[in-house]
Amino acid sequence: MARLTAEERRKQLIGIGLRQLTERPIHELSLDEIGAEAGISRGLLFHYFPSKRDYYTAVVQAAANRLVRQTEPDPAAPPAEQLAQTLEAYLAFVERRRVPYLALFRGAAGGADYVIDIYERTRAVFVDRARRTLGDPGDPRDPRVDLLLHGWFGFVEDTVLAWTATPSIPREELLDILRDSLPALIGGLASVDPS
Incomplete structure (x- = not known):
């Protein structure tokens, strides 16, 4: 050998x-x-x-790299399709690896700083992908946009984890809710006075 x-x-x-x-x-x-x-x-x-x-x-970085790689959308696809592709791939990933995902990322391995750091960088990839699919959400330095994008991914993650534990609605309906929630959140900023 x-x-x-x-x-x-x-x-x-x-x-x-x-x-x-x-x-x-x-x-x-x-x-x-x-x-x-x-x-x-x-x-x-x-x-x-x-x-x-x-x-x-x-090992944790390899798991994070796998998640990022397997959820990468087609960069040539229109923005809305990129968002749909990422969400579909993310859901499929968590469906296949729910228990290790929970143990690794959500459990943050007992609060280990290296796991938290890798999780935050991985989460930032999804936030950046979501930002790209918005087209022009206004001033890219607007802290409200950044805050909503982070919150949106938290919503996606929690919803996917709940659904993979108990699939209470059809899969396509779940994906529609996740996809439509992002523009709804960002669209709501227009009616909020930042002052």
Whole structure:
């Protein structure tokens, strides 16, 4: 059997961690089990990741990258279609990985700062995508727009998590509600006097 390069070994170890996330939260991953599955000792694992935290951070970042990659809309699609594509892909992602999503992002791994940081950066990707689909929502520096975009994604996330636990309405109706809520929120700014 050919020896793995350092990069291949790192990818293997991260992949094992991602698989184990489907069964337990990040802080419960056993480095001994991960090393054994990879055919290396726990000590050798630290050759590829200087600390347990570095390993956990790499696994969480890989999970976040997967979410971002799998929900990327077609940049050539019209803005409304990009929003629909992102929402459809996000819903599909959470449907397939609800438990690890909850354990990783919503649980923030017991408040670990590295998980919170990755979660916030991942959330910012979705906020930026939503901002792009609005066309021209007014002054891009308007703090009200930014606040509503963050709140909208929180609404999307909570609604998707509730629906994937108990699908109480048809899937297409859920997607319509999520999609239509963004322009409704932003449109409401026009009637609010900022002074």
